[in-house]
Amino acid sequence: MEKPDNKFEMTVDLNVLEHLGINLYSNIAAVLTEAVANAWDADASSVQIRVDPNNEWIEIEDDGIGMSVEDLNCKYLRVGYRRRDEDAEHGCKTAKGRPVMGRKGLGKLSLFSIADVIEVQSAKDGGKHGFRMTVSDIKKAVQDKQKYHPKPLADDALTVTQGTKLVLREIKRQRLGKGVTALRKRLARRFSIIGQANGFEIKIDGQPISATDRGDLPKAQFLWTFEGYDPEPSTIAHVVERESLPARFEAWDTAWRVSGWLGTARKPKDLDDDEAGNLNGIVVFARGRLFHENVLDRLNDGRLYTKYLTGQIEADFLDADDQPDIATSDRQRVQEDDERYIQLIAFLGSQLNKLEKRWNEWRRKHEVEKAKETSPALAEWLESLREGHRKNAETLIAKLSALPVDDEDDRKTLYKHGILAFERMKLRGSTDEFVAGVESADKLLAVLADRDALEDSLYRDIVRSRLEAIRAFQKIVDADEQEKVLQKYLFDHLWLLDPSWDRATGTEVMETRLLNSGIVVDDLTEKEKLGRVDIKYRTTAGKHIVVELKKVGRKMKLLELQEQGQTYVDKLKKILLAQNEPTPNIEVVFVIGKPIEEEASNPDRLKSSMAAISPGSRIVHYDTLIRGAQEAYSAYIEQGKALDKLEKIVDRI
Template sequence: MEDTEPFELSIDLNVLDHLGINLYSNLPAVLTEVVANAWDADAETVTIDMSTEGVIVITDDGHGMTRSQIQGRYLRVGYRRRLEEGAARSPKFDRPVMGRKGVGKLAVFSIARSVEMHSVSGGVKAGLKMTEEGIRAAMAAKEKYHPESVPPDAIDIEAGTRLILRDLKRERLRRDDLRARLARRFSVIGGRNFSVLVDGRPLGEGDRKELSALQFVWQIGETSLPSSIEPVRSGVLEDRLSGWTDPQWCVKGWIATAYEPKNLKQPPDNLNAIVVLARGRLFQENVLDKINDGRMYTKYLTGYIEADFLDEDELADIATSDRQRVIEDDPRYQALLAYLAYVSRTVVSNWDAWRVEEDHSQAIADNPALAKWLDRLKGAGYKKQAERLISRIHKLSDDQDEKRILYRHAMLGFERLRLTGGANELEQALESGIDVLMKLLADRDVLEACLYRDIVQNRLEVIRSFETHVGEDERERVLQKYLFEHLWLLDPAWDRTPGSEIIEKPVHAEFKNVDAELDPDELRGRVDIKYRNTTGRHVIVELKRANRVLGVEELVKQGRKYQKALQKCLKALQREGEPYEVIFVVGKPLRDADEHEFVKNQLDSIRGRVLTYQQLIERALTAYAGYLDKTKDLDQIQEIIDQL
């Protein structure tokens, strides 16, 4: 015969292992559940007394429970007050009820093996005692568990509820910074009609030490900031996204950045987190890891936001029992992530600009010479880049002597990059972080500075010395040697091919073992200086005494010998197409210089031109005018560096 008994779902006591005994792993999480229950009971004061070794006593002055309420609510796992009573708000203070799952009452078994509960409602006292040992014995026997009653005369409170926790699990009782950790889990503690005392001292925002380490803060909407937050700068963020149509969907709270990431490391907690609350209590411990894009600013972030729409009565509960995780594909949670991603763009933009301004202002206050350097930088965003550079270095060390050394090297490296067109590299290095930045500056720092300065000083000395030699009418051979050693004087744009230069040798000496059939006059022709520049052009230089006055025909006659000899040698080497030029350097203008057309035609016939020694000097000084200006700049920079 078929069994017609109706099906029945039964819950084994073993479920308590998962809903209470092993659900929570730390003291603040357990106390959060007890404090939330007191809030729901319209308590005005909650006291947590841990002064007696091995015992924790938690007392509230709420409305308490009768014996029947204890049986129907407290001992009923999964009791859902909001739905079953239709009481989403408390009767006395009209508070939004925090409890929802009906399992938080079991949290105390995560830290204690014995729990005694006393409660008084309307002057009627009731109480019970439960032990983990008794619950496990009932589990093993597959029987119901019957807690032990506490006689009314053993209950010494006049109203509310008291929990007495004994036989504590010490491995879960770490009290490191308990006050701060508990204060962070609520936005209602210390507010109107609700206070929590731990060992006689009220909890409040003063217990949250990280609040004093916040540099920049962004208020969300019209949220009031805690009085202990004194930011250097603050901003305001929108409290909703433009696409949200439900008027109840809005966000409150604040997001902030610390002075340093280390300010957020307060063992055992890392406060580099954005806490999410709903209905005044913790909803998710950290949402930052869901929006972290890996950029530098996220290491400085902390925050405290409230989004009550995550815990609406009419919609599904998306928080896990231990409040460590949420159902992430829920549209409400996705909306919150979209909101945070949106406002983070404002945060990072403000943070980057504000931090540079604040840090470089402090750096200048400590080292006024930096202001002089910044004032010199014009154009191409150099000043902004330099301010960011100063800001990065300012944070590297607390030692002022170390910072001054870094500023000196950074200034020189920055100038190198600026002069060599490395602004883009610098911008990328600033974005990448200080390690990349310092490597870039070090690669180009002292060596380039020394070489650049040496070139400037050396070439200026050469020009001035050459001018002295000419003024003293030195012998031709002296000038010849001087110019040979400094060919850039002839034309700063020329660059000779290494090994191609010769001085005062027969024209054909460059072309050894070449049978070019030179006549005796050509064989005897000796050039003062001959070289080939990097474009392949042969340059023959003929120097004349500075006090001689010559005519163009004399020069062309001599130049034609060099021309013919060179052309024959090139032809013999099958290189006759190579270009060449003959230059005469004289001390005085040509006697027939006024006959411009005649002189030009004569010189063109041998591909020649004439320069005076004074023209060489003027051209070199003009070409190196930039060097002169940069020398002045370097001197000014050095003066600034010396002041650091």
């Protein structure tokens, strides 16, 4: 006769227990997910979760089909029982036709992550049975190289009448999280099958969990739904713009498709939730339960819109019965080299590109209208802009309106600084660059500095100083000054060569700085050592420009310029190679006073000679330089009246 204490038997290796049980999960929601998934697989219609106010115990009770002693031993207590493979009748679909969630047979071990004592009792076919497991007893049995026999519960301790009941005792308090409210939200975000439509409810302390407990959809200002998914109208009444997305790639297998939605909040801080966790991410479900906590991280998309993004998608093809299991042991992440997952990432990436384009349009439309309502002066400024500039300005205002600023006076200050900076960048032809860079208050302030500095650089002082600089340069040229004088002046006013170089302060390096910068190049030829680079400049795009100046009255020959330019290129390549830049983009610009013979007689030869030095190399004349600078900066004069008007608008905001 079998001893009563040996009625139940569990076989488990200590390493399995520690790695797939005690140390597998770090929070209570992940653990309870496994218990709830088991209730779903048992065809339960209800799962009741009760948490002791003093955190002494947690109960999970379902009204499913329950388990007999044989079931408890052969299925529940057998670690690694693979129902989908071993149960021919209801391994993949339950008697109710539900797709089975469980797969590896490891979920029951997760309970040991939060409790040292677990009681299991179950009722089936008129009988009820139960036992108690403890971590200490299991470890002892393993160390003694014995099978572990959970202790049966006394008959009067069995309170279950239908289904299965789990009681967790000796709770590890550090893993309980932030309480029942947080647990409700976190569980809601781990299942998409909660509700009447699926005949399945979860209650915590008697209160049902609903889809609204997830807290993410109510945050959506703009919504994108995949074809075939239609949320309850009452849950999206607050959404101001909505669009449909395809549910699959055309080339996919017909059974592959996604469902669900993606949304963007009005402000990133709207997605902060102390209880549910940060909602800035895309949750992936398969068979109605969490499969990937945040697939957005895997997309490696750093664009601004992702800071506003949230969503839930279903992708059942990730967990197909006839395909290998790609979920990790805790079933919260996946093996990322699986073709199904790769295809999902590619599909989401393509849809998010569409989403980002529409998001920019909708944001500009709604945020600008809201800002204009609060500030008529702002509306006046926008109306004063040409259409091309107005689009960038509206994008700027939309970004500023969504920055995390609580005080509206502070937001108005941001608008003021933003307008001043925009006008400054407009004069310099770089509003696109400026608007694209405004992603946070810190970045904005770094661009703007302070208002006085902006006004100093924006108003008529700029006009006067630039035009005076051009006149002074012309006097130097007219006086046929020495090369060193011309070199020093152009070094301090690089914008004379090209207005776009104005923003590169501090990146120019004269010959002494280039060779004395701590870079040792041993293989320069004697000819290269004697060569002198007047100015070396590296653009923000990574282009290196060498500028060689000649006295205004000196007559140069093409062959002389070509030889000198090639020497500079060879020399600079060796120096840059020592800086780990093996294929630099280099241009040589010769600034001369008198035209060379080939400019008139053989322009094709001139062109090929310059290209032989390096692509983009060219000759410019001092007179052309001065005339071009005068034309480029004469626009500042015309801006004077507009700037007076702008100052009045800004003061009214």
